[in-house]
Amino acid sequence: MQADFKKYQAQTSPHPLAMEISHANGSYIYDTNNKAYLDFVAGVSACPLGHNHPKVVKAIKKQLDSYMHVMVYGEYIQKPAVELTKLLSEHLPENLEKTYLTNSGTEAIEGALKLAKRATGRSEIIAANKAYHGNTMGAMSVMGFEERKQAFRPLLPDVKFIDFNNEAHLNKITTKTAGVILESIQGGAGFIEPTPNYLEKVKARCAQVGALLILDEIQPGIGRTGRLFGFENYNCVPDILVTGKGLGGGLPIGAFTASGKLMDLLQDNPKLGHITTFGGHPVIAASALATLKEITESNLIEETLEKEKLFRELLAHPLIKEVRGKGLMLAFLTPSAEITNALILKCEKLGLILFWLLFEPKAVRITPPLTISKDEIKEGCQIILGVLDEIQQTTTSK
Structure with missing residues (x-):
């Protein structure tokens, strides 16, 4: 399937993430190995009620x-x-x-x-x-x-x-x-x-x-x-x-x-x-x-502001320089594009989906489904902070 994807389906970039999807439900996407990925992107804001509502x-x-x-x-x-x-x-x-x-x-x-x-x-x-x-x-x-x-x-x-x-x-x-x-x-x-x-x-x-x-x-x-x-x-x-x-x-x-x-x-x-x-x-x-x-x-619109507060409270780290946006349209900036790239790719391996923004290479997109739970927010932010700790230690040791 990977070979056919690259051969027959036109690509938008030289290096697509190429995760092979099996199914999706709620705040999670599953690959063909049945590995679950917590979705902090929601199809780039296109799935406000999560997957398969x-x-x-x-x-x-x-x-x-x-x-x-x-x-x-x-x-x-x-x-x-x-x-x-x-x-x-x-x-x-x-x-x-x-x-x-x-x-x-x-x-x-x-x-x-x-x-x-x-x-x-x-x-x-x-x-x-x-x-x-x-x-x-x-x-x-x-x-x-x-x-x-x-x-x-x-x-x-x-x-x-x-x-x-x-x-x-x-x-x-x-x-x-x-x-x-x-x-x-x-x-x-x-x-x-x-x-x-x-x-x-x-x-x-x-x-x-x-x-x-x-x-x-x-x-x-x-x-x-x-x-x-x-x-x-x-x-x-x-x-x-x-x-x-x-x-x-x-x-x-x-x-x-x-x-x-x-x-x-x-x-x-x-x-x-x-x-x-x-x-x-x-x-x-x-x-x-x-x-x-x-x-x-429903109460989803009002809850976005509560969830924004939770994200802002949790996303505190020396490598997070700023959190921008409103509600569940958020992005945080790291010191460099290299750190942002490493964070997004490492988080995917650990089961968390993050993504880039078009014109700001230091930004990390946080646009999860509006239905995301507070426990899921905590779970994802814990992964982010853990990866940032690793990156910081690696950078310091150099």
Whole structure:
């Protein structure tokens, strides 16, 4: 299987972890030797209810027995998609009422960028340095990391960049700007939160010049920060909201949401302004609906802040220089990329799954399922601290 994996399945890096998966349940993933791995990553924030959650599995199986794909997006009335978009609206501010369901977060970013251009008649998009919004051509165009883009140029024209949290850069948002796209918490850059009132000031500047504010909640959304959506922590409501990852409950999904007035612009002039075959797929929508119901009807969101406190208390070590993020969207920084790499790889051998961030090589991702127990948190942190002790002793002896 390892040989076939490398020969037939396209890889995303020269050195994939290549763990051969047997099954997964709750906070654990099992390899084909039946070794259990405590999951502190949750599929990169995509499995908020852990693995094989019974309510999600039940919803998927029930929908499978009824029908799967029947028609391209937006033509037929399919109950799972309608109920999902309605439930999203019920938990969002009034101006975020209509949702377009897509197959992935990056596709939702593409739709949001198109909507900003269609609504304003302008072409300029402003994004943040060290931002990550996906890897398709439009999403890559607003990625603020040239090293990842240079091999694929030319990309979209009229994209400009500002520094996240730099208020002096807000004057770059002008009457030429169609939209400003930001992550409510910068993910790939190292889980960087907005400074107080920053997002409010960006929104005010957008309103002043007639631009739209797009907030990317693909990672912070769906309960991960102690609120259903990250922007709720920062007193700023976007014009267009983009979600993905955790919304699907482990199945592939993306969504962008705006007012009915804005979203209806994609219906005409031209017709089919945004179109997808599999967006809103009934099985995936059923999974997302069950996930969203469980998160909003349980205490999981409130518990994320308690679990954050526990992580911060436990992750105290000379080689942990800083813990960033909010709720269960956390990352800690070690003194070097070499220490981070050694920690992640050694922890995997000991049965704990950690992962990297895209643009901050010293960071270690901590984004477990929201359902993780406090005992599991203690178990994983004990492994981390033990490995850091080993690394520290090795470094000192040298």
